[in-house]
Amino acid sequence: MLRLDINLVFTILNVLILYFLMKKFLFKPVNGVIAKREEEIQKKLSEAEVAKQQAARVNEECAAAVESAKEEAEAIIAEAKNKGRMEYERILSTANEDAAKRMQKAEEMIAEEKEKSLRNMEKEIEALVMTAAAKVVGENVSVESNKSFYDEFIAEMGEDK
Amino acid sequence: MVEKFSHELLEMLTCETVFTVGNIAVSESTVVTWIIMAIMVLIAILVTRDLKVENPSRRQVIVEQAVVSLQGIVRSGLGKSGERYTYYMATVLLYLGLANTIGLFGMKPPTKDLNVTVGLSIMSICLIEFAGVRAKGLKKWAKGFMEPVAVVAPINVLEIFIKPVSLCMRLFGNILGAFTVMEMVKIVMPAVVPVAFGLYFDIFDGLLQAYIFVFLTSLFIGEATETEEEE
């Protein structure tokens, strides 16, 4: 049982044949499939990378657009507010001026009225006083001396006033 | 009774000639090796029938996993520089694993025959030296014998012969011993006991020895091809 014979060569031959057969039938196909799958996964990964980058870029653009839109909106609002304020101030000042003018006119009118009523009153009082004086003094009074009496009297009244 | 026992045992231990081709005696171990080869190739063809890349069936996933882990075991010894020898090492691993455990199925393991182990170890040593020469070039490989000191050159040269002897003796002795014990147990107590022993001797020991043989060879190959890259 411990002899070395021709089976040695047989064994070596057998193992070599087995090696080639295994390489052809087992290792090459399985490794080939694994490598191909690896390749496909890599391809898909890189495609996904590219798509992700693209999506990131589009996202950025959108964000930038939104940003600029917001800025524009703010600018418009600020401008509108400004304009509104200016308008308001203008209207206010116009109204103030108007009011002031009206007040002035009113005061003037009041002053005028006062003058007019005063003169009316003067005239009436003149007539009244003349009638009363005429009645008191009789018929012998001339018109001019009454007038001088009357003018003195009014001047005094006017001073008192 | 004892004589019959020893006679039977001896009969089991020898390798009988199965048939003769001309005047070449083909022994049992060769026939069993043929059987193992047939089994391996058949299984290989069966499982790689239609491989799909996209959506593999479960069978294919298992097969892929097995092949990858098989190659992984071998690669750890070979290192990076010995990768081209992965296929051969994996083949030998499969063959030895199957050969050592075929005692379970009632046949005599071919590694019980000295021819098989010596044949395998001769191939291993040739591969190791060939790998060394191919990786380092002829002159450097020859000079490698002088490392680290020139005095140890004879010992290094001797190592070329000692390595395969130790490999084959280890394998042969383990399998022979396991087989002997198994046969003895079977002759004395052919009942339940062989199963328990068989679990240890046949399966565990057989696989372990196969793995060690391949691992050591791949280690030597890695060592022979790697010393070039370290510079």
Added chain:
Amino acid sequence: MSSYLLGFGAAIAVFTGIGAGIGIAMATSKAVESVARQPEADGKITKLLLLGAALAEATAIYGFVIAVLIILLLK
């Protein structure tokens, strides 16, 4: 008579098993110690232990092979 001597020779040849037994037992004890010290490394330690044990066993096996050779060839 010579067969007795052969028998003795074969029996003595198997004494190489002692070295293997002691060596592997020491290796196992160190392995158990290191696993107790660092339980996470136990997978690697087991692998190394089995590897070392199988390698050390080879010397014992040589003795066995020599014994068988003596008995069978020197009849």
